[in-house]
Amino acid sequence: MSRTVLSLLFVSILLAPRAASAGAFAQVWSLSGWDFLQALGNTDADVQRELLFASKVDGHVAIVDGFSGGIEKEFPQFTIGNSQFFTLDVDGDGRTELFFWRPANGPVTPLTNGYRWNGSTYATIYSQTGAFVEWSLVKLRDAVTYDALEVTSNDVRVRSLAGTVLFQASTAIAGWSGDATQLVPLDIDDDGIVELGIVEHAFTPAARVRYFNYASGFAQAWAVNGWQAQGAMNSDGDPQPEIIMINAADGHFGLFDGITGALEIDFSGITFYNGGNIAGFDTDGDGAEEVFVWRPEDGPQTRIFNAYRWSFGNYLSLFSHTDPVDVFYLAHVRSASQYDIIEQTQAPTTPLDELRVRSLTGSVVFRATTGIPGWSGTNVFAIQVDTNQDGIDELAIQDNTTLRFLRYNGAAFVQPWSTGAWSLQATFANIDGDASPELFTTAAGDHHYALLDPVSGGVEQEFPAFTSDNGYLTGLDTDGDGRLELYFDQYNTPYQFTGYDWTPSGYATLFSHNDPIEGFGNGHFRGPSTVDFMEFAPNDLRLRNLSGSVIFRASTDLAGWTGVNRDMQVVDVAGNGVNQFLAIDNGAARLVQYTGTTSVAGGGEGRGLQLLGSMPNPFRTATTFRFSTRSAGKVGIRVFDAAGRMVKRLEEAMTAGTHEVRWDGRDENGRTVPSGMLFYEVSADGTRQSGRVMRLGR
Numbered sequence: 031m032s033r034t035v036l037s038l039l040f041v042s043i044l045l046a047p048r049a050a051s052a053g054a055f056a057q058v059w060s061l062s063g064w065d066f067l068q069a070l071g072n073t074d075a076d077v078q079r080e081l082l083f084a085s086k087v088d089g090h091v092a093i094v095d096g097f098s099g100g101i102e103k104e105f106p107q108f109t110i111g112n113s114q115f116f117t118l119d120v121d122g123d124g125r126t127e128l129f130f131w132r133p134a135n136g137p138v139t140p141l142t143n144g145y146r147w148n149g150s151t152y153a154t155i156y157s158q159t160g161a162f163v164e165w166s167l168v169k170l171r172d173a174v175t176y177d178a179l180e181v182t183s184n185d186v187r188v189r190s191l192a193g194t195v196l197f198q199a200s201t202a203i204a205g206w207s208g209d210a211t212q213l214v215p216l217d218i219d220d221d222g223i224v225e226l227g228i229v230e231h232a233f234t235p236a237a238r239v240r241y242f243n244y245a246s247g248f249a250q251a252w253a254v255n256g257w258q259a260q261g262a263m264n265s266d267g268d269p270q271p272e273i274i275m276i277n278a279a280d281g282h283f284g285l286f287d288g289i290t291g292a293l294e295i296d297f298s299g300i301t302f303y304n305g306g307n308i309a310g311f312d313t314d315g316d317g318a319e320e321v322f323v324w325r326p327e328d329g330p331q332t333r334i335f336n337a338y339r340w341s342f343g344n345y346l347s348l349f350s351h352t353d354p355v356d357v358f359y360l361a362h363v364r365s366a367s368q369y370d371i372i373e374q375t376q377a378p379t380t381p382l383d384e385l386r387v388r389s390l391t392g393s394v395v396f397r398a399t400t401g402i403p404g405w406s407g408t409n410v411f412a413i414q415v416d417t418n419q420d421g422i423d424e425l426a427i428q429d430n431t432t433l434r435f436l437r438y439n440g441a442a443f444v445q446p447w448s449t450g451a452w453s454l455q456a457t458f459a460n461i462d463g464d465a466s467p468e469l470f471t472t473a474a475g476d477h478h479y480a481l482l483d484p485v486s487g488g489v490e491q492e493f494p495a496f497t498s499d500n501g502y503l504t505g506l507d508t509d510g511d512g513r514l515e516l517y518f519d520q521y522n523t524p525y526q527f528t529g530y531d532w533t534p535s536g537y538a539t540l541f542s543h544n545d546p547i548e549g550f551g552n553g554h555f556r557g558p559s560t561v562d563f564m565e566f567a568p569n570d571l572r573l574r575n576l577s578g579s580v581i582f583r584a585s586t587d588l589a590g591w592t593g594v595n596r597d598m599q600v601v602d603v604a605g606n607g608v609n610q611f612l613a614i615d616n617g618a619a620r621l622v623q624y625t626g627t628t629s630v631a632g633g634g635e636g637r638g639l640q641l642l643g644s645m646p647n648p649f650r651t652a653t654t655f656r657f658s659t660r661s662a663g664k665v666g667i668r669v670f671d672a673a674g675r676m677v678k679r680l681e682e683a684m685t686a687g688t689h690e691v692r693w694d695g696r697d698e699n700g701r702t703v704p705s706g707m708l709f710y711e712v713s714a715d716g717t718r719q720s721g722r723v724m725r726l727g728r
Contacts, residue, residue, distance in 0.1 A: 037545060046624065055555075055573070055582040056625050057589075058610070060097030062618040067110065069089065069601050069690075070117050071126045074102065079603045083619070084110045091115065093128070096603030096610075100620060103145075103152045105130060112138050113127035118167060120176040120191065121146070127155065134161040140516045142178075144191065156191045168215055171196075171244045173222030184208030186228055188248065197248040199228060203240070209681070210234060214259040218288035219270045225288075227273075229258045237278035241291065252291030257284065261303075263310035266294065266340040276302045283308045283323060285345075288728070295345045300325045312358055313369045313390055314339075320348065320390075324355060337390070349392020354380055357675065359412050362388065363387060363440045366421030370395065374410065382407025385427065387443065396436075396443040398427070406430040412577040415457050417466045417484050426469055426484060429452040433471065435484060447487035450474060455498070456720065458505045460531040461514045463492065468677050472498045479503055479518070491537045495528070496520055502707060504722050506641055508561040508576055514719075517563075519550060521648065527565070527575070541578025549724075551645030553600045553656065554688070556624045557658075558607040566599070566646060569593025571613050582622070584613045592617050600645060600656065600690070607658070607688050608720065639715040642688070655691040655721075659714045662686050666713040669693065669703075677703050684714075695725060 064083040073080045073093065074277070080102065080222035093102045108115065108130040111580045127146045134140040142165055144156035164181035167345045170188055171177060177196065180187040185208050188197040200206050207230060214227035218241070226242040236256040242248045243497050256278050262271035265285060270296060272285040278504065281303035285294045291703050300306040305326050310319030324335040333514040337348040357374040364370055368390075375384040384407060387396040398405050408430035414423035425436040434448040452471035459467040461481070468490060469482040477497040496503070496518040505514035513532055520526040527547050529540035549566040555573060556562060562581065565572040570593050573582035597614040604610075610623040642656035656666060662685050669678040677697040695703050703725060711720040 042276075054624070054626060055587065055622055057613075058097070058623055060618045060620045060623045061094065061099045062096070063087065064092070065598075066599055066612050066614060066619050069096075070128070072124070072605065073117070073126050073152075074130060075125075077605065079601070079605055081601065081603075082115070093129075096601065096621070100480075105234070107141060108132055108143075118176070120144075120167065122174065128152070129156070129167070131162070131165045133163075156193070158189070158193075161489060166215065168224050169222065169228055169272065170215075170224055170248075179213070179226075181211060182208075186211060186213065188226070197226070197242070202248065203250075207231070213241075214257065214261070214273075216259075216262050216273070216288070218262070218273065220275075231278075233278070235278050239275070239291075241288075244413060251289070253445065254286065254291050254293075257286070262288065263319050263321070264317070265310055265321050265338075265345075267272060267343075268319060274308060276366055282306070285321070293337070293592075297323045297336070300336070300367050304331045305685075311369075313360060317632070317685060321345065322358075324358075325548055326356070327354065337392070348390055349388075351392060353386070353394075354384070361423050362421055363414070363423050363425065364395070372412070372425075374412065376410075377407070380407075383410035383429075385412060398429075401443060402429070402434060402436075404432070404447060406432070411454060413454065413457055415467055415469070415484050416612070419465050424484065426454055426457065431474060433469075433482075435487060446485075449482075449487055452480060452482060452489075453477075455479075455707075456722065457484075458514055458516075459506065460507075460720070461516070462652075463512070493518060493532075495526060498707075501526075502722055502724055504550075504647070505720070506561070506642065506643060507719075508552070510559060510640075517550075519547060521548060529578075540576060541574075543578055545572070545580075549646045550598070550643070550647050551598075551647060551656070552643040553609040554607060554642070554658075555609050555611065556626060558658075558688075561642070562597055563646065564611065566596070566598065569596060571598045577625075584615075585606050588620055588622075589719070590617055591615060600654075602688065609688075634676070638715050639712065639719055641712060641721050642718045642720060644710070644723045649695070650725075652692060652694045653723055655693065655710055655712065655723075656711050657691075657714070657719075659684065659686055660687045661715060663714065665689070666711075667691055668707045668711045668713075670711070671703065671706070677708075 062399045067082040067084050070080045070082050078097045081096055083094050084091050089111050089159050090106045091108055092104040093100050107469055112134040113130050115130045117128055119126045129144045132141045134378050140161040142158045145152040146155045162180050166179045167176045168179050170624045178189045186199040187195055189195050210232040212229040212232040216222045218225045231237045238255050239257055239259050241251045243251045257275040259273050260276055261274045264271045273288050275284045275286055281301035283297040287294055290358055300323050303609050308323045313320045318340050321338045327333040333352055333354055336350045338345040354375045355373045356376045359372050360369045361372050371388040373386040377383055385398040386394050388394050406429050411428040413426045415426050416423050427434045432448055432450050433452050433454050435446055436443050445649055451474050456470045457467045458470055461468050469484050471480050471482050477499050478494045479496050480492040481579045500522040501520035504517045508515050516530040518528050525544050528542040530537040531540050536668050546567050547565050551564045552561050565573045570585040574580050592615045594616040599612040600609050602609050610621055613620045613622050640658045644653045644655050665684045666681040668676050670676050705725045708723050711718055
């Protein structure tokens with residue numbers, strides 16, 4: 031994974047037994063003249079993890095031993111300014127290999143190298159000096175072997191890591207021009223082997239798509255003229271996905287069979303160029319995605335929204351309508367077994383913001399403009415809330431200054447309550463003693479925070495000291511009781527950081543302090559079941575336990591600490607679920623660890639999904655989401671803006687243990703997300719938990 035093109039990056043850390051010791055927090059080692067870049071995992075023969083650093087002098091990178099801080103190998107030819115780098119276990123031995131790609135840039139010559147630990151050093155396993163536009167590792171020949179996929183300005187090559195060229199488009203494809211090449215590799219038959227998709231003359235009328243399979247060599251499976259591939263969905267009765275294509279002439283969408291390349295359905299008139307879009311969702315649970323194709327109003331183009339499902343060899347229309355739709359999503363708002371479509375329209379598309387519930391037959395079963403008395407249709411923000419855990423969601427809707435609650439009673443949608451005193455921010459599950467989540471709100475007057483009961487609309491608890499103008503709230507299950515504790519951080523003077531826990535008589539203060547704080551995170555620094563807070567202060571770093579006591583302070587506990595350009599990075603060099611941290615200032619990066627007695631659970635033991643916060647928080651350019659899972663399985667992360675719109679999504683199979691997810695602050699389209707409050711949700715172990723993170727302006 032490159033450093034210059036950041037995305038959500040998973041770093042998985044497995045829990046393993048660790049011996050006990052005695053003492054307090056102590057500096058293990060210090061490294062001057064280098065900047066920390068990232069944790070690498072285990073790359074050599076010992077058990078600890080390695081770290082990647084960059085020279086403060088010229089930016090070249092080096093591998094640093096996590097236990098000793100010693101530099102294991104420097105790479106003077108690769109710098110953070112001219113190279114991209116990532117790690118991947120290409121040989122399946124449990125250790126990650128390192129790959130560096132240095133594109134041509136002015137006087138810098140191109141170079142791509144791969145390295146593997148050979149028992150005594152990091153040996154070169156792959157080296158190429160070609161100038162590549164793209165470079166990646168893909169399983170193209172079998173489900174185990176990685177090959178290098180090299181894209182130049184006019185060619186495409188597949189090269190084994192031994193250096194052998196296995197495929198070259200310029201010699202394998204008759205009439206190859208190499209013009210405007212685009213790659214769309216896809217695992218079409220879902221066998222763990224990626225088929226090589228090449229688009230030539232992309233985004234021109236001469237566009238041509240070719241897909242290649244590998245048997246004893248690469249052979250062209252099929253080709254289509256006049257289209258270019260964009261992605262895939264599985265929308266019919268066979269197991270392989272369909273290829274989403276864009277017509278080169280006018281930009282309209284089509285679905286092609288992935289095995290044969292045959293056109294299955296042509297969505298004429300709904301084009302990529304006039305704002306059209308296509309998406310697939312399995313709404314009926316049969317394993318085949320229903321297809322949604324829509325086009326907003328764009329000049330002379332009329333708006334249209336179509337839905338299709340596969341039935342007995344054909345795509346049949348579910349419904350079609352011409353109502354404006356800016357945002358839509360699927361939800362169980364009338365039945366736990368049946369999806370409906372929530373459609374939102376934002377002015378100025380229409381005179382008012384609109385919210386509709388539409389069945390999968392196309393019928394509008396609820397329309398806010400006619401179904402809610404006093405609907406203003408201004409700055410509408412809606413959140414799904416399952417109040418009684420029956421699999422049916424209610425809707426909390428902020429309509430300008432009015433917060434409304436909407437529920438389906440079996441015959442119609444009704445509004446049990448509304449209030450103009452509170453403004454909806456988010457929902458929190460498992461805070462108090464009941465099964466219902468709470469609504470997190472701010473007061474209409476002074477914007478102080480409060481929790482509302484969604485069933486009654488009653489105020490459960492107000493927090494008058496904290497407002498959305500000077501602070502924010504994070505929910506974390508820090509004591510492992512299955513309920514979230516609430517932590518408020520007031521980041522403007524006067525500073526205040528306070529934690530609350532639910533008791534049968536109300537929310538009790540865990541601790542409160544007024545030390546300056548610019549952001550915080552949390553980690554398992556003294557054991558896998560013990561949570562401590564890491565606090566970013568002006569020119570200082572602190573660790574604080576859940577009773578409020580400061581158990582580490584960089585300014586007093588680290589010799590030579592200046593606090594200038596301070597930073598803290600959480601690592602797990604032992605790979606046992608107990609964190610160390612790098613305390614960083616302009617003088618050095620120092621690894622600090624707890625030397626007291628700890629008990630460490632074995633892999634996969636302990637509680638289910640736990641959010642461990644984000645760091646830094648607030649952040650300016652990037653932040654890292656941290657969490658732990660009890661069991662291996664699929665983990666999903668979604669990031670939402672303050673209006674509830676999803677801006678980033680990632681889903682990946684992960685091992686049990688502690689994980690870190692780095693996010694570069696960009697949305698699905700690569701655009702920087704504006705500053706302000708953001709919400710993130712992690713789904714794993716059969717449950718979901720959410721947190722908040724603040725994006726600051728640059």
